[in-house]
Amino acid sequence: MDSQAPLRPPLAFACFIFLCSSFCAANGMYDRVGAAASDGESRRMRLHTDGSRGDAHAWPGYLYTRAVGRCTPQFWSSGAEPWPNIVPQEAAVAKVFGSRSVERYGPRLTLLEATMRTDDAGGSAFVKLVKQGSAALLNAYARRGFPFDSWEVKALLLEALVSEDAAVVQAERFEQANESCV
Template sequence: MGRSFLLSRLVLIIFVAYFAASKAAATRPGFLYTRTRGRCTPQFWSSRREEWPRMVPQRSTVSRVFGSGVFERYGSDVTLLESTAMNDDESAFAGLLKQASAALLNSYARKGFPYSAWEVKTLVIQALVSKEAATRQAKQFSIANQACN
């Protein structure tokens, strides 16, 4: 009886320690998490920690980069740098532009990124038809941007 009591207590302690550690890891990132994540996100590109690809300078306007369909939605004065720092909670189209800008930069700067530059541009224009399409495409770009290293 004494041995089974100690064993059950040990299992309980391990169980509690496991859940405490997993809760702490979920609330604040660890060292390895912060080193391997975020090199492809819009926040990373807006921080200017890495030189931008020469094909798309920071001061390029989104209407020049993505075409006339984007000009009608966003105007002519929004730059790529501004689009990566946008508050994407404002609208589905703001979220699309933010994630698409990061995806475009990643397509030029990261080997193995799942989208080529022309695919990003084409998908953006196709997603401008509705809020639902914009939301769906922004989510797909976000997933690719998060998974990228």
């Protein structure tokens, strides 16, 4: 007797069917197919009364956020770009900026942890100084035309450790340089 194996569709065909059914289900769920054509309005960007932007059929739950520049501490802590080889992420702030920074930041704070800090808003000026100073150092190594050289960033950070007022002023200067970097 001839026993035949059951006929199976090729894997590519099965994947195609799965993707088509997923797409149709998603379009039905979010009412995307023909949404602009059915209500007769042109699809254009609208400004809502709460200041947000988007059209009437925008995806629910998404908030407008400011794009992070490519020189900010948030950018460097995100891992979107490799760090310069001269300063690895695991390098201690005390090793990079010098022994005077140990008193303020301890021996174990790394550059990555310094750029990831979120307690700088309304907190200590020294926290903002190390956060913005670490980003400025990375920018000095990685960005041509950055207003500070690497040795200058290190020296200015150490000089600003003398008082809270000096830390506030220098952190602002680093932040302005980081925000305006291209």
